[in-house]
Amino acid sequence: xxxxxxxxxxxxxxxxxxxxxxxxxxxxxxxxxxxxxxxxxxxxxxxxxxxxxxxxxxxxxxxxxxxxxxxxxxxxxxxxxxxxxxxxxxxxxxxxxxxxxxxxxxxxxxxxxxxxxxxxxxxxxxxxxxxxxxxxxxxxxxxxxxxxxxxxxxxxxxxxxxxxxxxxxxxxxxxxxxxxxxxxxxxxxxxxxxxxxxxxxxxxxxxxxxxxxxxxxxxxxxxxxxxxxx
Numbered sequence: 101x102x103x104x105x106x107x108x109x110x111x112x113x114x115x116x117x118x119x120x121x122x123x124x125x126x127x128x129x130x131x132x133x134x135x136x137x138x139x140x141x142x143x144x145x146x147x148x149x150x151x152x153x154x155x156x157x158x159x160x161x162x163x164x165x166x167x168x169x170x171x172x173x174x175x176x177x178x179x180x181x182x183x184x185x186x187x188x189x190x191x192x193x194x195x196x197x198x199x200x201x202x203x204x205x206x207x208x209x210x211x212x213x214x215x216x217x218x219x220x221x222x223x224x225x226x227x228x229x230x231x232x233x234x235x236x237x238x239x240x241x242x243x244x245x246x247x248x249x250x251x252x253x254x255x256x257x258x259x260x261x262x263x264x265x266x267x268x269x270x271x272x273x274x275x276x277x278x279x280x281x282x283x284x285x286x287x288x289x290x291x292x293x294x295x296x297x298x299x300x301x302x303x304x305x306x307x308x309x310x311x312x313x314x315x316x317x318x319x320x321x322x323x324x325x326x327x328x329x330x
Contacts, residue, residue: 114132119323119325120325122290122325125322125323126282126285127282129278129319133316133317133319135316137317138278138279139277139317139319140168140169140276140278141278141280141315141316142272142275143272143273143289143292143314144270144272144313144314145270145296146311147271147304147310148269148304148305148306148309148310149301149308150269151266153303155301155303157264157265157301158264158296158299158300159241159242159264159299160241160263160295161263162260162291162292163255163259163260163261164275164276164288164291165287165291166284166285166288168259168276169276172256172257172259173192174212175194175214175215176253177195177200177215178215178216178249179220182247183195183196186250186253188250191215191253192211193210193211196220196223200223200226200227204226204227207230209234212256213244213256214237215246215253215256216238217246217249221238224238242262244256244262261274261292263295263296275288275292276288293329296309297309297329311326312324312326
């Protein structure tokens with residue numbers, strides 16, 4: 101961690117006891133991004149739900165209007181026309197059992213998103229223990245199990261992200277790079293928060309958004325006033 105001079109300078113810019121309006125927090129997170137590389141800006145949202153209950157799961161996927169700033173490598177499990185469509189859409193890797201073998205035997209992970217047609221799920225089912233822990237297993241809710249693989253590839257390349265609760269009821273998501281600036285980050289932030297708010301389970305009681313924190317890769321966390329978020 102960058103707990104040196106730059107980090108200490110960044111901490112001085114923040115009032116740790118304050119809850120910032122989203123616009124102010126986004127401006128600050130850019131100002132406190134002082135690393136020599138283009139830092140990723142991340143959003144961490146704690147929700148007032150219990151992820152142990154199936155009816156209180158919060159999960160989905162959206163395309164960020166300004167993307168994530170990251171080059172996304174896609175792997176597609178498909179055959180025939182669907183495989184051709186995936187290649188035409190710009191998929192980095194396309195195959196079926198050959199790719200299953202490569203992953204199981206070589207522990208191969210040179211990709212960021214895995215997409216599959218429904219008929220391929222039986223073939224790649226045995227990859228669950230390998231892809232699952234890394235969050236790479238195709239899932240219909242995330243739009244990564246689809247007959248329209250071309251669209252899934254295009255959306256992944258355009259900056260589609262999946263949001264889901266971890267075991268402590270927190271969603272962690274990237275919303276772009278520090279170089280985007282506060283305005284573009286705000287568009288991505290509002291799109292993601294809108295989706296999370298819309299996904300509120302009917303069984304959730306009390307305050308839904310418990311806390312919301314923005315941080316750059318190497319920078320300190322900045323608390324956002326969740327009362328302004330719905």
